Amino acid sequence: GAGVSQTPSNKVTEKGKYVELRCDPISGHTALYWYRQSLGQGPEFLIYFQGTGAADDSGLPNDRFFAVRPEGSVSTLKIQRTERGDSAVYLCASSPAGGKEQYFGPGTRLTVT
Amino acid sequence: AQRVTQPEKLLSVFKGAPVELKCNYSYSGSPELFWYVQYSRQRLQLLLRHISRESIKGFTADLNKGETSFHLKKPFAQEEDSAMYYCALTVGGNEKLTFGTGTRLTIIP
Numbered sequence: 045g046a047g048v049s050q051t052p053s054n055k056v057t058e059k060g061k062y063v064e065l066r067c068d069p070i071s072g073h074t075a076l077y078w079y080r081q082s083l084g085q086g087p088e089f090l091i092y093f094q095g096t097g098a099a100d101d102s103g104l105p106n107d108r109f110f111a112v113r114p115e116g117s118v119s120t121l122k123i124q125r126t127e128r129g130d131s132a133v134y135l136c137a138s139s140p141a142g143g144k145e146q147y148f149g150p151g152t153r154l155t156v157t
Numbered sequence: 158a159q160r161v162t163q164p165e166k167l168l169s170v171f172k173g174a175p176v177e178l179k180c181n182y183s184y185s186g187s188p189e190l191f192w193y194v195q196y197s198r199q200r201l202q203l204l205l206r207h208i209s210r211e212s213i214k215g216f217t218a219d220l221n222k223g224e225t226s227f228h229l230k231k232p233f234a235q236e237e238d239s240a241m242y243y244c245a246l247t248v249g250g251n252e253k254l255t256f257g258t259g260t261r262l263t264i265i266p
Binding site: 085137 | 161163166189200201202203206208243245247251252253254255256257258259
């Protein structure tokens with residue numbers, strides 16, 4: 045079946061603009077995760093959804109970052125007033141109920157100029 | 158807070174030689190440990206987890222609670238093992254992964 049998909053694959057935006065990154069998890073997966081990976085670093089946790097609700101948003105760096113998953117499937121990560129330090133690859137992963145393995149998407153490379 | 162350390166950013170090994178990728182963690186309780194791998198132009202994928210005690214693609218990893226380590230080993234490296242390897246953990250039933258900084262493994266033909 046289809047894996048996790050993320051759109052766009054690349055996004056270039058100017059400092060101060062608003063961006064939305066989309067994640068389509070594997071069908072039927074109840075858990076959805078967002079991570080951010082800066083150059084030379086491992087992925088860093090941002091937020092985790094179980095169904096429609098955010099079960100853990102402790103990794104969101106500040107209130108410019110927000111994520112939703114209104115119908116328990118697709119999720120959107122929203123970043124307001126982007127800064128150059130937000131430039132990174134944003135990874136989405138999903139897992140089935142009770143599953144330990146996370147299935148990752150290809151990532152969205154965000155560049156803030 | 159929990160932390161994962163991968164001391165080697167780069168590791169080069171000759172084909173057929175043994176491979177060991179180091180991973181140490183800091184957490185006072187009992188974490189669940191994982192190795193994820195990213196091959197060139199592919200997405201991050203699970204290689205193995207300590208709970209399942211499997212051997213995947215010839216790799217094994219043993220959780221050593223005394224040394225707080227979860228080193229990844231393979232007796233005979235193959236060229237297709239060249240990739241980026243990340244050690245990661247979850248704690249306390251919370252499924253969020255904490256990753257190390259990764260080790261880029263290059264197998265020399």
